[in-house]
Amino acid sequence: MAAASGDDGGAGGFCDDIDFMVLRPDKGGLRDLVHLLWSPKVAENAAVDCPAGTEIAEARRRWAVFVSLVAQMLLLWAKRPVALLGRAAEYWMNLLNENGGSVFMLVANALHGKMKMPDRASLNYRSCIGLLDTRIELDKKIKPGDSNYHAALSIMAAKMSYENELVISRVVKNHWHMEFLGFYNCWNEFEGDYTTQEFMLADAPAPNATLAVVAFCGTKPFDTEQWCTDVDFSWYEVPGAAGCRVHGGFMKALGLQRHCSGWPKEIDDPTGARDGKPFAYYAIRQKLKIFLHDNPSARFAVTGHSLGGALAVLFPTVLALHGEEAVLGRLQGVYTFGQPRVGDARLGAFMERHLENPSRYFRFVYCNDIVPRVPYDDSTLLFKHFGTCLYFDSFYRGKVTGEEPNKNYFSVLMVVPKMVNAAWELIRSFLIGYAEGPEYAEGWLMRLARVVALVLPGLPPHAPQDYVNATRLGAASLGPLSR
Numbered sequence: 001m002a003a004a005s006g007d008d009g010g011a012g013g014f015c016d017d018i019d020f021m022v023l024r025p026d027k028g029g030l031r032d033l034v035h036l037l038w039s040p041k042v043a044e045n046a047a048v049d050c051p052a053g054t055e056i057a058e059a060r061r062r063w064a065v066f067v068s069l070v071a072q073m074l075l076l077w078a079k080r081p082v083a084l085l086g087r088a089a090e091y092w093m094n095l096l097n098e099n100g101g102s103v104f105m106l107v108a109n110a111l112h113g114k115m116k117m118p119d120r121a122s123l124n125y126r127s128c129i130g131l132l133d134t135r136i137e138l139d140k141k142i143k144p145g146d147s148n149y150h151a152a153l154s155i156m157a158a159k160m161s162y163e164n165e166l167v168i169s170r171v172v173k174n175h176w177h178m179e180f181l182g183f184y185n186c187w188n189e190f191e192g193d194y195t196t197q198e199f200m201l202a203d204a205p206a207p208n209a210t211l212a213v214v215a216f217c218g219t220k221p222f223d224t225e226q227w228c229t230d231v232d233f234s235w236y237e238v239p240g241a242a243g244c245r246v247h248g249g250f251m252k253a254l255g256l257q258r259h260c261s262g263w264p265k266e267i268d269d270p271t272g273a274r275d276g277k278p279f280a281y282y283a284i285r286q287k288l289k290i291f292l293h294d295n296p297s298a299r300f301a302v303t304g305h306s307l308g309g310a311l312a313v314l315f316p317t318v319l320a321l322h323g324e325e326a327v328l329g330r331l332q333g334v335y336t337f338g339q340p341r342v343g344d345a346r347l348g349a350f351m352e353r354h355l356e357n358p359s360r361y362f363r364f365v366y367c368n369d370i371v372p373r374v375p376y377d378d379s380t381l382l383f384k385h386f387g388t389c390l391y392f393d394s395f396y397r398g399k400v401t402g403e404e405p406n407k408n409y410f411s412v413l414m415v416v417p418k419m420v421n422a423a424w425e426l427i428r429s430f431l432i433g434y435a436e437g438p439e440y441a442e443g444w445l446m447r448l449a450r451v452v453a454l455v456l457p458g459l460p461p462h463a464p465q466d467y468v469n470a471t472r473l474g475a476a477s478l479g480p481l482s483r
Contacts, residue, residue: 019237022049022248023065025072025228036066060380068233075224075231086128086222093131093445094118101443123170128221129162132446133465135439136160136171139472144203147482148475150211151362154303154335155471157215159464161199161308172201179205181212182287187277189258195225196253196280196311198304200287206294211301211332214284214315218306218338226307229253230340233375236262241321244346245382247375250310254318255279265322280311281318285327292330299332305464306371309339313361313387317347320354328354334361334387337467338371341383348386359480361387365404366466367394368418370458373409388480392466394421394428396474409458422453425461432469440469 021042028047035045040055040062042048047069056062098116099106109115118125126134135156142152156176160168165183172180181200188195197217202209219226234248236256248256256262257279269275270282288300304312312334319328334355355361363385365372375383385403392398406414429450433441442450446465453460475481 019054019245020050020235020248021054021065022234022236023047023069023072023232024049025069025076028069028073033066033069036062036069058380064376064380065233068231071231072228075228079224082222082224086220089222090128090131091118091120093128094125097126097131097134098124121164121166123166125164126167127162127164129159129218129464130167131443132449132463133159133468134443135468136175137439138176139439142472142476146476147478148471150301150333151335151364151475151481152468152471153213154215154301155305155337155364155464155467157199157201157213158218158303158305158308158335158337159468161197161215161217161304162220165199168199176201178203179209181291184278184280184283186255186280186283187272188252188255189279190252190256191225193225194277195229196255198280198284198308198311200284200291202291202295202298206291207296209291209295209298211299212288212291212295214288214300214302214312216280216302216304216308216311216315218304218308226253230307230371230374233381235343238263238321238347241317241350242346244343244350246314246317246343246347247310247341247383250307250314250342253280253307254311254314255281255283263318263321281315284315285319285324288327292327299330301332301335303335303337304339305337305467306339306462309336309363310342312336313339313351313363314342316354317351320351331355331360335364336362337364337464338366338369338462339363340371340374341377341385343384344382345384345386348384352386355387359388362480363387363389364467364470364475365389365391366470367392367461368406368409368421368457369461369466370409371462372404373407373458376408377403378408390475390478390480392470392474394425396466396470398470398474398478400478400480418457419454422450422457422460425453426450436469436473 024047032045032047040057042056043050043052043054095118098118099109139152142149169180172178179202181202183199185194186196199215201213203211229249232249235245236248238244238246267282270286272278302312302315375381377384389401390398391401391404429442429447449460
C-alpha cells in the first residue's frame with residue numbers, strides 16, 4: 001500500500017510500503033467525525049491519513065479514533081486560554097514562593113513594602129511541577145554503587161527537566177556537583193513548534209566521567225499541544241523492527257522526519273545549527289557519541305517522567321533501528337516514571353532483544369497513576385507495555401511485576417478502593433514529614449492536589465513527588481535494580 005505524501009498533511013513521505021494511521025484534528029471537521037462513526041472507509045476521511053483503501057471494520061476501533069480526534073480538537077481549541085491560565089497560575093505560585101510560601105506572608109511583605117516579584121528568566125523561577133515538589137537536592141544517603149542510585153538520580157533529573165535552562169544548570173552544577181552538558185529545545189515538524197525539551201549531565205568532567213544522564217521533559221500541565229501528543233492514537237509501522245507499531249505522537253515529538261522517510265539514519269542538520277530547529281533524537285545521539293568518545297569508561301542512562309518516559313524508551317528503540325550497537329552497548333539503563341504505553345507487542349519483542357539479559361529497562365509505576373494505564377491495552381488499540389515493571393503502592397512498598405494492577409484504570413470494581421486510597425494519601429501528606437524526615441514534607445500545593453484526587457484519583461499520583469519518594473524509600477529492596 002502506498003503512503004500518502006506531500007505538504008498538505010499526508011504521512012509526509014514516511015515510507016512507501018508500510019502501514020500507518022495519522023490522525024489530523026487540524027484537517028477534520030464535524031462531517032468527518034460523523035463519517036468516522038458510521039463508515040469503515042477511513043482512507044476517505046480528511047481527519048485520518050492512511051494508505052489508500054484502508055478500512056476499519058470494527059466499530060470499537062473507530063470509536064477509539066473518534067474519541068482521540070475529539071480530544072485533540074478540544075485541546076487545540078483551548079490552547080491559548082489554557083496557556084494564559086497556566087502562565088498566570090505559575091506566576092502566582094512563584095509570587096507566593098518568593099514571599100514565604102503563603103498568602104499571609106505575601107500580604108505582610110506587601111504592607112511593609114518588601115514584596116518580591118518573580119522574574120520568569122531568573123534562576124529562582126520554578127515550573128508548576130517544580131513547585132509541587134520543591135526538592136532539588138539528591139538524597140545524600142544514596143551513594144554511587146547502591147542498587148537504587150541510578151533510579152534515584154534519574155527521577156530527580158526527570159523532575160528537573162521541567163525547569164528552564166538556567167535553573168537546571170544551577171542545580172546540576174551547584175547542588176549536584178556534576179557537569180551540565182547541555183539543554184535542547186527541539187523541533188516537531190508535524191506540530192510546527194518546539195515541543196520537546198531535554199538536557200544532559202555527566203557525573204564528572206571529561207575524560208573521567210563514568211555516567212551521563214539524558215533526561216526528557218514530560219507533559220507540562222498547561223501545554224495542550226503536549227496533551228495532544230499523549231491522547232494521539234496515531235501509529236506508524238516501523239520498517240526493520242519486525243513490523244511493530246509505535247505511537248505516532250511520541251515518534252513525532254522525538255524527531256520523526258516528515259519529508260525524509262520517517263527515521264533516516266542521518267539527516268543534514270541534526271543539531272539545528274543552520275535553522276535553529278534541532279530534532280531530539282538526532283541532537284542527543286550526536287552529543288552522546290561525542291561524550292562517549294571523550295570518556296572511554298563512561299556509560300549512559302536515559303530517563304523521563306510521563307511523556308518524557310515514552311521518549312526515553314523510544315530513544316534506544318531508534319538507536320536499535322539504526323544499528324547503533326556501539327552506543328547501545330554502553331547503555332547503563334532506561335528509567336521511566338509514569339510512562340504511557342508506546343507501542344504494540346511486536347515492539348516489546350523487538351526491544352527485549354536489546355534491553356534484556358541483563359535487564360536495562362525499568363518502568364516505575366506508582367499506585368493509581370492513570371498515565372501508565374493509557375492508551376488502553378485491549379483488542380481495540382493494541383498498545384502493550386514491555387520490560388520490567390516496578391510497582392509501588394501508597395506505602396511505597398515495591399514489587400516486580402509484568403503489568404501494573406488494574407492495567408486499564410477504568411474498572412467499576414476499583415472505584416471505591418481508589419477513593420479510599422486517595423483519602424489515605426491526603427492524610428499521609430500531613431504525616432510523612434514526621435515519619436520519614438523534613439525533606440518528605442509536602443507543601444500546600446501538593447496537599448491541594450491530594451484534595452483534587454478525592455474526585456480524580458488518577459491524576460495527582462502522576463506527579464513526580466511520589467516517584468521520588470518511591471525510589472528513595474522502596475526501590476533499594478527490588479532485585480532487578482541490583483543486577
